[in-house]
Amino acid sequence: MVVGVLETLDEEPQITAGKRAFDVIFGLTLLPVLLPVMALIGLAILILDGAPVLFVSERMQSRWRSFDLHKFRTMRCCDCDAGVSGGDKEARITRTGRFLRRFRLDELPQIFNVIRGDISFVGPRPPLRSYVEQFPEVYAEVLRSRPGITGLATIVYHRHEERILAACLSAEETHKAYSDRCVPRKAKLDIIYRKNACLSLDLWLLARTVARA
Numbered sequence: 001m002v003v004g005v006l007e008t009l010d011e012e013p014q015i016t017a018g019k020r021a022f023d024v025i026f027g028l029t030l031l032p033v034l035l036p037v038m039a040l041i042g043l044a045i046l047i048l049d050g051a052p053v054l055f056v057s058e059r060m061q062s063r064w065r066s067f068d069l070h071k072f073r074t075m076r077c078c079d080c081d082a083g084v085s086g087g088d089k090e091a092r093i094t095r096t097g098r099f100l101r102r103f104r105l106d107e108l109p110q111i112f113n114v115i116r117g118d119i120s121f122v123g124p125r126p127p128l129r130s131y132v133e134q135f136p137e138v139y140a141e142v143l144r145s146r147p148g149i150t151g152l153a154t155i156v157y158h159r160h161e162e163r164i165l166a167a168c169l170s171a172e173e174t175h176k177a178y179s180d181r182c183v184p185r186k187a188k189l190d191i192i193y194r195k196n197a198c199l200s201l202d203l204w205l206l207a208r209t210v211a212r213a
Contacts, residue, residue, distance in 0.1 A: 013145060019202070038108050070109040086171075087169050131178075131183060142194075144194060145194045155212070
């Protein structure tokens with residue numbers, strides 16, 4: 001029992017006091033600027049696409065701890081929705097959602113996740129529970145860093161991942177492509193980030209993210 005508890009604690013995501021302070025200070029500084037923008041986006045979704053405005057997805061902070069990740073809704077609602085987004089979900093993307101995704105504006109509500117401490121500004125993207133359960137050893141290593149809005153894998157691999165998944169025409173095909181081709185490659189990049197993490201790297205990745213938006 002004691003060994004199991006110690007192993008669980010050892011797998012909790014690592015974050016330094018300086019990184020956490022940066023997340024909180026930067027998040028609170030951005031909030032007054034982003035709140036009016038988010039209010040306008042929320043109103044546009046409500047008028048053009050209807051409720052709900054937000055999409056809430058369970059994500060994993062560690063192998064054992066989940067949290068609710070918030071985004072602006074970009075797809076028509078479906079009770080059977082599951083897994084990552086691929087070509088099989090393309091028809092469900094709303095016109096508003098397509099614009100928001102193009103400039104990553106759908107991710108703005110995640111600033112509240114950052115301030116709350118669920119995620120950081122920079123780190124591996126928080127995975128779905130199903131993939132953590134499918135690849136426990138991979139994510140035990142990846143989630144030693146606190147997940148983030150953007151990161152090395154996002155900058156290097158995100159566009160390539162989009163092209164891979166866009167070619168998938170069924171949920172099963174999307175799942176297989178993501179499991180076989182995306183998870184291992186992103187994990188390698190996330191581990192490289194963890195081993196080299198520092199404030200200057202985080203600032204560079206944030207700058208690259210803004211430049212690519």
